Amino acid sequence: MSLKKNAFYAQSGGVTAVINASACGVIETARKHKSKIGKLYAGRNGIIGALTEDMIDTGKESTKAIAALRHTPGGAFGSARYKLKSLEENRAEYERLIEVFRAHNIGYFFYNGGGDSADTCYKVSQLSKELGFPVQAIHVPKTVDNDLPITDTCPGFGSVAKYIAVSTQEAALDVASMARTSTKVFVLEVMGRHAGWIAAAGGLAGQTRNDAPHIILFPEVPFNKNAFLKRVKECVRDNEYCVVIVSEGAAYKDGTFLADAGTTDAFGHKQLGGVAQVVAQMVRDELGFKYHYALADYLQRSARHIASKTDVEQAYAVGKAAVEMALAGANSVMPAIIRKSDKPYKWTIEKAPLSRVANKEKMMPKRFITKDGFGITAACRRYLEPLIKGEDYPPYKDGLPKYVTLKGVSVTKKLKTDFVV
Amino acid sequence: MSLKKNAFYAQSGGVTAVINASACGVIETARKHKSKIGKLYAGRNGIIGALTEDMIDTGKESTKAIAALRHTPGGAFGSARYKLKSLEENRAEYERLIEVFRAHNIGYFFYNGGGDSADTCYKVSQLSKELGFPVQAIHVPKTVDNDLPITDTCPGFGSVAKYIAVSTQEAALDVASMARTSTKVFVLEVMGRHAGWIAAAGGLAGQTRNDAPHIILFPEVPFNKNAFLKRVKECVRDNEYCVVIVSEGAAYKDGTFLADAGTTDAFGHKQLGGVAQVVAQMVRDELGFKYHYALADYLQRSARHIASKTDVEQAYAVGKAAVEMALAGANSVMPAIIRKSDKPYKWTIEKAPLSRVANKEKMMPKRFITKDGFGITAACRRYLEPLIKGEDYPPYKDGLPKYVTLKGVSVTKKLKTDFVV
Numbered sequence: 001m002s003l004k005k006n007a008f009y010a011q012s013g014g015v016t017a018v019i020n021a022s023a024c025g026v027i028e029t030a031r032k033h034k035s036k037i038g039k040l041y042a043g044r045n046g047i048i049g050a051l052t053e054d055m056i057d058t059g060k061e062s063t064k065a066i067a068a069l070r071h072t073p074g075g076a077f078g079s080a081r082y083k084l085k086s087l088e089e090n091r092a093e094y095e096r097l098i099e100v101f102r103a104h105n106i107g108y109f110f111y112n113g114g115g116d117s118a119d120t121c122y123k124v125s126q127l128s129k130e131l132g133f134p135v136q137a138i139h140v141p142k143t144v145d146n147d148l149p150i151t152d153t154c155p156g157f158g159s160v161a162k163y164i165a166v167s168t169q170e171a172a173l174d175v176a177s178m179a180r181t182s183t184k185v186f187v188l189e190v191m192g193r194h195a196g197w198i199a200a201a202g203g204l205a206g207q208t209r210n211d212a213p214h215i216i217l218f219p220e221v222p223f224n225k226n227a228f229l230k231r232v233k234e235c236v237r238d239n240e241y242c243v244v245i246v247s248e249g250a251a252y253k254d255g256t257f258l259a260d261a262g263t264t265d266a267f268g269h270k271q272l273g274g275v276a277q278v279v280a281q282m283v284r285d286e287l288g289f290k291y292h293y294a295l296a297d298y299l300q301r302s303a304r305h306i307a308s309k310t311d312v313e314q315a316y317a318v319g320k321a322a323v324e325m326a327l328a329g330a331n332s333v334m335p336a337i338i339r340k341s342d343k344p345y346k347w348t349i350e351k352a353p354l355s356r357v358a359n360k361e362k363m364m365p366k367r368f369i370t371k372d373g374f375g376i377t378a379a380c381r382r383y384l385e386p387l388i389k390g391e392d393y394p395p396y397k398d399g400l401p402k403y404v405t406l407k408g409v410s411v412t413k414k415l416k417t418d419f420v421v
Numbered sequence: 422m423s424l425k426k427n428a429f430y431a432q433s434g435g436v437t438a439v440i441n442a443s444a445c446g447v448i449e450t451a452r453k454h455k456s457k458i459g460k461l462y463a464g465r466n467g468i469i470g471a472l473t474e475d476m477i478d479t480g481k482e483s484t485k486a487i488a489a490l491r492h493t494p495g496g497a498f499g500s501a502r503y504k505l506k507s508l509e510e511n512r513a514e515y516e517r518l519i520e521v522f523r524a525h526n527i528g529y530f531f532y533n534g535g536g537d538s539a540d541t542c543y544k545v546s547q548l549s550k551e552l553g554f555p556v557q558a559i560h561v562p563k564t565v566d567n568d569l570p571i572t573d574t575c576p577g578f579g580s581v582a583k584y585i586a587v588s589t590q591e592a593a594l595d596v597a598s599m600a601r602t603s604t605k606v607f608v609l610e611v612m613g614r615h616a617g618w619i620a621a622a623g624g625l626a627g628q629t630r631n632d633a634p635h636i637i638l639f640p641e642v643p644f645n646k647n648a649f650l651k652r653v654k655e656c657v658r659d660n661e662y663c664v665v666i667v668s669e670g671a672a673y674k675d676g677t678f679l680a681d682a683g684t685t686d687a688f689g690h691k692q693l694g695g696v697a698q699v700v701a702q703m704v705r706d707e708l709g710f711k712y713h714y715a716l717a718d719y720l721q722r723s724a725r726h727i728a729s730k731t732d733v734e735q736a737y738a739v740g741k742a743a744v745e746m747a748l749a750g751a752n753s754v755m756p757a758i759i760r761k762s763d764k765p766y767k768w769t770i771e772k773a774p775l776s777r778v779a780n781k782e783k784m785m786p787k788r789f790i791t792k793d794g795f796g797i798t799a800a801c802r803r804y805l806e807p808l809i810k811g812e813d814y815p816p817y818k819d820g821l822p823k824y825v826t827l828k829g830v831s832v833t834k835k836l837k838t839d840f841v842v
Contacts, residue, residue: 015598017591045601074594080602162820169821170438170723173495177436180466181501186719204821294718298607302591305727308820388820399583399729399809400590400625 004036005107007326008050009058010043012082012113012120012142015075016156017163017304018315019112019142023076024069025319026110026140027058031066036327037108041411046080047111047120048421051093053100053413060409068404070316071394073304076406079113082421084120087127094127096419102133103414108326109135112319114143114154115359118334122354125332138322139334139354142315144301146197149360150352151336153387155318156301158311161201162388163303164190164245167296168205172212172243175292179241184289185232186243188213189276191300193249196220196364198300201384202245203376212243214374217279219249220364221373223258228279229286231374236289246275305401309390310345321349345386425457426528428747429471430479431464433503433534433541433563436496437577438584438725439736440533440563444497445490446740447531447561448479452487457748458529462832467501468532468541472514472842474521474834481830489825491737492815494725497827503842504537508544515548517840523554524835529747530556533740535564535575536780539755543775546753559743560755560775563736565722567618570781571773572757574808576739577722579732582622583809584724585611585666588717589626593633593664596713600662605710606653607664609634610697612721614670617641617785619721622805623666624797633664635795638700640670641785642794644679650707652795657710667696726822730811731766742770766807 009026011019023042030040042056043049049056056077058066069076084093101109111121118139125137141148146157168188175186192198196218206212214235217223235242250258259275276293283289314337321335336352339345368380376384394401430447432440444463451461463477464470470477477498479487490497505514522530532542539560546558562569567578589609596607613619617639627633635656638644656663671679680696697714704710735758742756757773760766789801797805815822 011598014603015595048601072594073591075598078598078601081599082602165821166726167720167724169824170494170725171719173493173824174436174719174723177432177496177499178502180469180499181503182435183719188720292718293716294720295714295716296720297713297715298592298595298604299588299609299715299717299720302595303588304591305587385819390820391814391817393812393814396812398806399811400586403590403594 004038006039006041006105007037007108007110008041008043008055008101008106009110010046010050010112011075011077011079012046012111012117013079014144014301015079016142016144016301017073017159017307018155018312020069020072020074020076021312021315022112022140022142022155022319024066025316026323027066029320029323033323033327038105041104041106042077044408045078046082047084048080048082050097050100051419051421053415055411056408057411061406065404065406070312071304072403073302076404083116084123087123094123095131097124098128098131098133098135100415101128101135104411107135109137110140110322111137112140112142114145115148115361118148118354119358122332122358125354136326136331138326138330139357140318140322141334141336144191144198145195147195147361147363149357149362151334152339152347153314153337155311155315157197158308158314158387159303160191160198160300161384162308163300163306164198164202164296165204165388166306168202168213168243168245171294172205175241175243182290183292184236184241185280185283185291186241187276187280187291187293188245189274189293189295190245190247192219192247194219194361196247199245199247200364200368200376200380201388204381204384204388210239213245214239214242215244216374216376217244217246217250218364218369218373219247219251221369222253223250225282229283232283233287244279246279248275250275304394307392308388309392310387312392317349325351342382342386345389425459427460427462427526428458428529428531429462429464429476429522429527430531431467431471431533432496432498432500433467433532433538434500435565435722436500437563437565437722438494438580438728439576439733441490441493441495441497442733442736443533443561443563443576443740445487446737447744448487450741450744454744454748459526462525462527463498465829466499467503468505469501469503469842471518471521472840474836476832477829478832482827486825486827491733492725493824494723497825505541505544508548515544516552518545519549519552519554519556521836522549522556525832528556530558531561531743532558533561533563535566536569536782539569539775540779543753543779546775557747557752559747559751560778561739561743562755562757565612565619566616568616568782568784570778570783572755573760573768574735574758576732576736578618579729579735579808580724581612581619581721582805583729584721584727585619585623585717586625586809587727589623589634589664589666592715593626596662596664603711604713605657605662606701606704606712607662608697608701608712608714609666610695610714610716611666611668613640613668615640615782617668620666620668621785621789621797621801622809625802625805625809631660634666635660635663636665637795637797638665638667638671639785639790639794640668640672642790643674644671646703650704653704654708665700667700669696671696725815728813729809730813731808733813738770746772763803763807766810
């Protein structure tokens with residue numbers, strides 16, 4: 001077995017428009033350091049690929065294909081919603097990971113994800129030492145939820161933010177021009193079950209109280225039906241229309257999600273309509289306004305065609321930094337984006353210890369939400385604006401983006417044992 | 422009163438990402454012919470602006486603002502869903518139009534819309550002659566539904582088509598990368614109550630049977646639940662995931678819309694969920710697959726950020742041609758786009774008589790839909806591909822498109838009478 005260690009990279013959780021840009025950063029940087037890093041393997045379907053010894057040899061991909069990852073959304077190697085349990089509950093999983101790493105001489109573990117993967121990363125680095133096969137575990141930040149601590153923002157968020165701000169601006173122009181005889185109230189449902197970062201980004205579409213979006217419903221602000229309806233009514237009176245952004249996590253004071261209306265259809269099935277529909281119907285029933293609603297769902301987090309240039313650059317940079325930190329001997333850290341100034345936006349990348357990242361959620365600060373609970377403050381705007389700045393268009397052919405599909409050549413298995421996940 | 426006639430322009434029906442590009446074509450071309458066309462007025466909120474004598478003087482807008490219309494979505498002057506009744510039913514409305522035109526010396530009427538506005542345009546040209554104030558009425562084609570006859574395509578459609586094709590491609594990458602542990606079936610609902618043109622455009626995202634979208638549900642094809650579920654099951658078996666595009670107009674054999682599930686919520690309100698939700702829930706109930714669905718709604722028809730260059734050029738060209746045709750003495754016509762070749766796509770603009778345009782809908786030909794009813798044929802692809810070709814990005818500032826808002830200076834009223842619409 002060579003002295004030179006191999007590396008393993010995996011994508012975790014919901015994918016984004018730029019997680020592959022981080023993969024690109026990791027792979028291109030590793031390729032520049034072939035004297036120190038041997039093979040770079042990627043988990044097929046994330047960490048499951050490590051547990052089941054189902055890995056992709058990134059070395060079989062061309063320079064051009066790897067470069068194209070920078071502008072390709074989704075997770076090129078497959079991602080997974082698979083949370084490793086705690087060490088106490090399922091030590092076997094961690095031991096299996098180390099077993100696979102040992103079998104393939106993997107000394108570097110780059111895990112690209114959110115809070116859960118930071119936690120896994122942290123545990124792997126701890127346990128690997130204990131088991132006598134030390135692995136340098138580096139967490140590469142990613143999450144559209146923007147809820148990781150320390151880092152100024154999470155790669156993936158800036159692009160969703162841009163998509164939602166642009167879409168809000170565009171749909172608002174549509175609604176405004178038709179309001180005289182058609183739709184008065186338009187509701188856009190956005191992601192964010194716990195934190196309202198994405199909903200807040202929609203607020204960038206307007207500058208004043210009379211600009212769309214007129215109302216933002218944050219998960220952080222308990223829903224007050226009367227206050228909401230009053231504001232809708234005023235808004236239609238003053239502007240002839242009203243644009244509402246609602247976070248999927250918007251909830252009543254007692255914690256019940258608005259989307260969880262408790263209704264069932266004629267067959268007794270639980271009604272699974274989204275929160276936009278619930279809010280829109282409420283407006284119609286109580287105020288009689290014609291409505292439309294949109295549910296961007298996966299469109300928002302995969303919209304690479306309108307990615308934020310800042311976001312793409314940061315996504316690449318954290319991937320690159322992860323490899324450089326590993327080569328400099330770091331372990332159990334995350335490359336964090338540190339803001340140096342708002343305007344112009346300046347940032348650097350620094351090491352954040354995983355012990356301070358794992359299992360911590362960064363919520364929207366109260367000072368980012370206006371007193372009435374329906375909008376964003378100047379401070380929030382100052383924070384968000386640089387994150388959506390710049391365009392980074394993918395190349396097109398025949399009207400469609402040229403996104404890459406990798407060959408995904410499997411690494412030959414070395415272990416005799418199967419592992420069922 | 423000057424010998425030189427003034428002109429009137431109005432936007433009608435649902436707006437699009439490029440209807441303002443047509444307005445730009447009309448206004449810029451009229452400005453080039455100031456010796457022949459006097460003032461160019463626009464109806465505030467479409468034809469309602471003419472009926473109520475509420476017009477905007479486009480002459481008060483700067484050259485720069487008018488140029489910016491080319492890249493601004495929505496309807497810059499306001500549009501309306503307001504169909505003039507037949508001459509027999511409401512002759513007073515037509516007479517009022519002519520009265521306003523006469524008062525403002527309007528000899529050119531440019532009406533930018535779909536089938537209904539073509540009909541109005543036609544009637545105005547007929548009646549104005551009869552009433553002794555001849556108006557040259559030119560219909561400027563627009564509709565995301567792509568259902569006007571004679572013209573190769575309708576400005577507005579190409580950009581929705583591109584948005585849906587790109588969004589499908591992107592969301593499919595997302596779903597594919599997560600399918601191992603998360604969503605298996607993704608449903609995207611698109612516009613098109615009568616014709617499946619927009620749904621068909623989603624088909625451009627994939628090339629083979631195993632590419633997404635795997636299933637398209639057209640309004641033209643009666644929904645067969647068993648065949649649909651069978652195909653979903655096979656698709657998940659073969660690809661681990663399945664992407665479905667459903668037209669809002671998808672219906673059962675007896676004509677009942679899928680969306681009209683006849684269900685009511687706990688309060689007895691009619692359930693207004695979209696068709697995507699109905700289809701997704703069907704998949705879950707019958708096959709047990711985890712699903713997600715998206716409803717692009719207005720986002721699709723206002724997405725100027727990803728407009729088709731071909732579409733923008735055609736939208737501008739029909740506006741320009743409308744004015745040129747009027748100046749050449751034409752009346753009761755529509756500038757129609759005539760396809761000369763598929764690849765490279767070549768087209769010209771020719772006059773189509775409104776008598777042949779009004780009240781005719783162009784449906785998807787049968788040969789554009791595959792035998793199983795779930796996909797598009799090579800012929801359909803050959804037709805659609807050029808329409809989404811090319812990108813025409815708007816300018817950006819601070820991460821957001823710089824869309825223009827016009828001053829909208831009102832024209833002084835000349836009539837003493839009010840008209841209630």
